[in-house]
Amino acid sequence: MAAESGAGPARPAGLVAAAVSVWGKVVWYFEGMLGADAYRKYLEHHERTHPGHAPLTERQFWREKMDWEDKNPQGRCC
Known part of the structure; x- marks a missing residue:
């Protein structure tokens, strides 16, 4: 027991x-x-390809990403 x-x-x-x-x-x-993981992936990529340069802030990243998507529409659900 x-x-x-x-x-x-x-x-x-x-x-x-x-x-x-x-x-x-x-x-x-x-x-x-x-x-939702796009910013994390961006930071990982930025660290590998642009060491020593400051990355975009999260707010700047999302603004640029949304602007790019608006200018370059691709097949997506929404």
């Missing part, structure tokens, strides 16, 4: 860790699908 009580607490912690992992993957998928 002592072995059962020792195994009990590990299960909820394992389930919580699994749920957090799954939730993180769901959030990652939807951010990618909706384009």
Whole structure:
């Protein structure tokens, strides 16, 4: 019986860790699908290709991205 009580607490912690992992993957998928991760990708690209230069602020990035999309319409849902 002592072995059962020792195994009990590990299960909820394992389930919580699994749920957090799954939730993180769901959030990652939807951010990618909706384009919400675009600024993060821009920062990663900027760091690789333009070291030493300041990147756009997030606000500047989204403004330029929306302006570009308005001037260059492509097939998208909205």
